[in-house]
Amino acid sequence: MKLWSALVAPNPRRTVIYVMEKGIEVETVNIDLGAKENYAPEFMAKNPLARVPVLEFDDGTCLAESKAICRYFEETHPEPPLMGIDAKDRAFVEMWDRRMESELMGNMTGAFRHTHPYWEGRIEQVAAYGDICRRNAEEKMAWLDGELADREYIAGDAFTIADITAICAFGIGRVAKIRIPEALTHLTDWHERMSARPSVIATGPKPK
Amino acid sequence: MKLWSALVAPNPRRTVIYVMEKGIEVETVNIDLGAKENYAPEFMAKNPLARVPVLEFDDGTCLAESKAICRYFEETHPEPPLMGIDAKDRAFVEMWDRRMESELMGNMTGAFRHTHPYWEGRIEQVAAYGDICRRNAEEKMAWLDGELADREYIAGDAFTIADITAICAFGIGRVAKIRIPEALTHLTDWHERMSARPSVIATGPKPK
Numbered sequence: 439m440k441l442w443s444a445l446v447a448p449n450p451r452r453t454v455i456y457v458m459e460k461g462i463e464v465e466t467v468n469i470d471l472g473a474k475e476n477y478a479p480e481f482m483a484k485n486p487l488a489r490v491p492v493l494e495f496d497d498g499t500c501l502a503e504s505k506a507i508c509r510y511f512e513e514t515h516p517e518p519p520l521m522g523i524d525a526k527d528r529a530f531v532e533m534w535d536r537r538m539e540s541e542l543m544g545n546m547t548g549a550f551r552h553t554h555p556y557w558e559g560r561i562e563q564v565a566a567y568g569d570i571c572r573r574n575a576e577e578k579m580a581w582l583d584g585e586l587a588d589r590e591y592i593a594g595d596a597f598t599i600a601d602i603t604a605i606c607a608f609g610i611g612r613v614a615k616i617r618i619p620e621a622l623t624h625l626t627d628w629h630e631r632m633s634a635r636p637s638v639i640a641t642g643p644k645p646k
Numbered sequence: 647m648k649l650w651s652a653l654v655a656p657n658p659r660r661t662v663i664y665v666m667e668k669g670i671e672v673e674t675v676n677i678d679l680g681a682k683e684n685y686a687p688e689f690m691a692k693n694p695l696a697r698v699p700v701l702e703f704d705d706g707t708c709l710a711e712s713k714a715i716c717r718y719f720e721e722t723h724p725e726p727p728l729m730g731i732d733a734k735d736r737a738f739v740e741m742w743d744r745r746m747e748s749e750l751m752g753n754m755t756g757a758f759r760h761t762h763p764y765w766e767g768r769i770e771q772v773a774a775y776g777d778i779c780r781r782n783a784e785e786k787m788a789w790l791d792g793e794l795a796d797r798e799y800i801a802g803d804a805f806t807i808a809d810i811t812a813i814c815a816f817g818i819g820r821v822a823k824i825r826i827p828e829a830l831t832h833l834t835d836w837h838e839r840m841s842a843r844p845s846v847i848a849t850g851p852k853p854k
Contacts, residue, residue: 486789487745501737503744510737529709529718536711537695552775567760567775581694 441466441507442484442492444476448543448606449504450491451641455602456508458637460515464493505535508599520599527594534593534600542582542604545575546611554614575616583622590631605632609642649674649715650692650700652684656751656814657712658699659849663810664716666845668723672701713743716807728807735802742801742808750790750812753783754819762822783824791830798839813840817850 441457441464443450457464469475469490476488484492484500493501493510501507512521521535522528551557552568582604586592592600608618608629618625632638649665649672651658665672677683677698684696692700692708701709701718709715720729729743730736759765760776790812794800800808816826816837826833840846 487749495734501741503741505744506737506740509740510733513733513736525718525721526703528721529714532714532717533709533711536713541695562778564772564775564778567772570770570772 439464439496440494442481442490442494443468444471444490445641447471447490448547448610449489451609452599452602452606453491453493453504453507454641455606455637456520456599457511458640459518459520459597459602459635460511462511462515505599518597520597520602522593522598523596531593531598531600535598535603538592538600538603538607541578542575542607542611545571545578546607546614546616547571549575549616550610550614572614572616575611576619579618579622579625583625586624586628590628592628601628601632605629605638647672647704648702650689650698650702651676652679652698653849655679655698656755656818657697659817660807660810660814661699661701661712661715662849663814663845664719664728664807666848667726667728667805667810667843668719670719670723713807728805728810730801730806731804739801739806739808743806743811746800746808746811746815749786750783750815750819753779753786754815754822754824755779757783757824758818758822780822780824783819784827787826787830787833791833794832794836798836800836809836809840813837813846 441453443454443466445451445454445468454466457466469481471490475481476485476490481492482488484494485502487502489502491502491504491507493507495501501510509521512519522531548571549568551561552563552571553565557563582592589595591597592604608616611617618629620626633642649661651662651674653659653662653676662674665674677689679698683689684693684698689700690696692702693710695710697710699710699712699715701715703709709718717729720727730739756779757776759769760771760779761773765771790800797803799805800812816824819825826837828834841850
């Protein structure tokens, strides 16, 4: 099998971190989104929505959507569990992961896409919408700081996919110049802990 | 346990359809979103993000996020399977469900929120963004029509959560005056088949 990825984007990065945290060896091919390689006919045959990541099986079937790929690896490589350990726990991890997607990833990606020069000419940007996303992201950072006051990880006492989603959201948020305010000490501490993980370092921006 | 819901909104409706398709009996309480009951302190104690659905367990813990609630019921009531039947199948159902969320639900909800009078004064509307969502939804309906040319359901040969997500997306799309063009015959046929299901009829708009 082969994982089609691009570390500059938060969703493929999420999948690559997931695979590293599981200790799974998968051949990974990074494509160049800036050069629009995702719109090449041979890539769109794998995913007509022209997005990474895509997990290509040896029989040629292609699985798109980062969460779907993570779920496949969760089932085929259960250890360490990154999506919870029983029905109720798995449901709460899903809740926290969805919240990280909608409140952080969605808003930070919205701010990036609608206000960053990279997207000029690539999409129809609406700066007013990007600004709303930015304010929503800032508001939700404050909420998350409170949630992290009495626990180490987003979904509770264990590192899960919700932490991976959140750290990837902050990665793209950084590109959109969204920073965690110093006053949010719990969130800042969580971010420092996550940023020290080998999987996060290996997939993050390279030192210049 | 108790399910806090509101059938006018697509995500709680998704959960209620899910529960009905599973044949699960759950006490359901519909709150009035128009009257902002979701912002009442007693509701926000259940979900600080002020959203339905919320599944309240007998011990008082509250599970938010529609997909998380569906997943909990999938694990505790496996029949009929609505999220796939083995690791690979479950991953592809997840892929299709995510696609229905991002391409249909996301765009149709975006068009509704940013262009419909209901949201005037409730959120900061950006009509230009709503228009982009509408065009994206129309483009993705054409893509989905092609996908449905050779299969009965969104994710393959079985009815799954992806069909539920999609039918709920079309429900809110209808409020935003997004219609399936007649030329999209495969999508139109799928929509008619789904609209005939008792769970969809029971949760849809009441005849006037």
